[in-house]
Amino acid sequence: MTGGNHTSGNAAIRLTGIDKSFSNAGEPLAVLGGIDLTVAQGAIVALLGASGSGKSTLLNIVAGLIQADRGEVCLQGAASSEFNDWQRLSYxxxxxxxxxxxxxxxxxxxxxxxxxxxxxxxxxxxxxxxxxxxxxxxxxxxxxxxxxxxxxxxxxxxxxxxxPAILLMDEPFSRLDALTRAQMHDEILRIHRAKPLTILFVTHDVEEAVVLADQVAVVSPRPATIRATINIELARPRDPTQAEVTRYIQRLRDLI
Ligand SMILES: Nc1ncnc2c1ncn2[C@@H]1O[C@H](COP(=O)(O)OP(=O)(O)OP(=O)(O)O)[C@@H](O)[C@H]1O
Ligand SMILES: [Mg+2]
Known part of the structure; x- marks a missing residue:
């Protein structure tokens, strides 16, 4: 699946069948249970899901900080193990x-x-x-x-x-007040307009996902899968009080 108007001849990030378990008190804890996700070149994609569902684990796998038990990670068309441009991936x-x-x-x-x-x-x-x-x-x-x-x-x-060609962000603005957060959103969108950049970010905040993303991937509870991907087909800037924006927000809330 591709985000917004972007096409994915060569996706920036492609995840196929990603599984990951940890052990918790001697018992296996299945955290990711078959994640499939494609992030097109130049897209902004939000990962939205409940606490503890495995979103940070997934970003850590994309960043190469931890290994998946199963499945494939492709970055800029290369298998993660062959990818040699880590300098151009920021986390x-x-x-x-x-x-x-x-x-x-x-x-x-x-x-x-x-x-x-x-x-x-x-x-x-x-x-x-x-x-x-x-x-x-x-x-x-x-x-x-x-x-x-x-x-x-x-x-x-x-x-x-x-x-970076790829920017991963894990709840980057969650501890900011609403006004500063809105300024950071403008900043991110301005930078994204100015430079060729693919962004995959995690958020708890449905409104933030709808204001920023071309596509929102809803993560299910553990073991996590991508429950739905919703394309946000609205021009930017997006005002969270606009009726079309609130409709997307409501639709995503119903999915979580
Ligand atoms: N290194 C680890 N060892 C054992 N368990 C882990 C490890 N890292 C994460 N977990 C477990 O994996 C699950 C998912 O954690 P993760 O941090 O990915 O969730 P999250 O979706 O980012 O949550 P939040 O929204 O609260 O940040 C949790 O139950 C956590 O306890
Ligand atoms: Mg997290």
Whole structure:
């Protein structure tokens, strides 16, 4: 299935029959029970589901941090085991994971330190993404000197500085107040318009899913499957008070 107007000759992410169990107190706990999901190039896809249903586990599998027991992960048309462009996959965790002893700018540079990029170039790019999230004036500030929303923007900048082709986000804005969250939504959509970027993100928030996504994948309770995928066929920006938007929200609430 493809999202919105995007076509998927070569999907950015393709998951087929993903199973994953953990062990809990000596008993197997089946978390993912056959996940099939295709995220088209350039699409924004939301994973929506109850707490504990396995959404973070699924993102961890896509990011290569844990292995599925069964099934296939394809990234940009290559099996995960053959994929060699991990630098261009970014993962924005739910917690901002900023390094407290580093300034804003140095936190962002950190994402580029694994490569062989010259210091000056690293700095130039870090400054550029900091401007993008509107924090150019705060490059010297340390994380404790920033508000929660600003810290989220730094984490977003850090995940963008590597110029990812794929961006995974795990409830990136769930701890922000409604106003800051709405600003972050605008920010994400602006960045997505400006750069070729595929986004797969997890949310509990039905409204957030409908405002941002081309397609919403509803995750069932454990062992998780994709219960439904709903294409959101509405122009952007989407105002959550619009009747068409509230209709999608209601439809998704009924599915959860
Ligand atoms: N490393 C692990 N070892 C054992 N069990 C795990 C591990 N990671 C996750 N689990 C279990 O897998 C299930 C799914 O966890 P997961 O974090 O993927 O859920 P989630 O959908 O992201 O939930 P939430 O919305 O609350 O973040 C939970 O029951 C959790 O206890
Ligand atoms: Mg989670």
């Amino acid at each position: 924005m965790f739910q917690e901002d994971r900023l390094l407290p002893w580093r300034s804003t700018l140095r936190n962002i540079e950190f994402a580029l330190e694994a490569g062989s990029m010259a210091n000056a170039e690293r700095r130039r790019r870090a400054r550029e993404v900091l401007q993008l999230v509107d924090l150019g004036a705060f490059e010297k500030a340390f994380p404790y000197q920033l508000s929660g929303g600003m810290r989220s923007r730094v984490a977003l900048a850090r995940s963008l500085v590597t110029e």
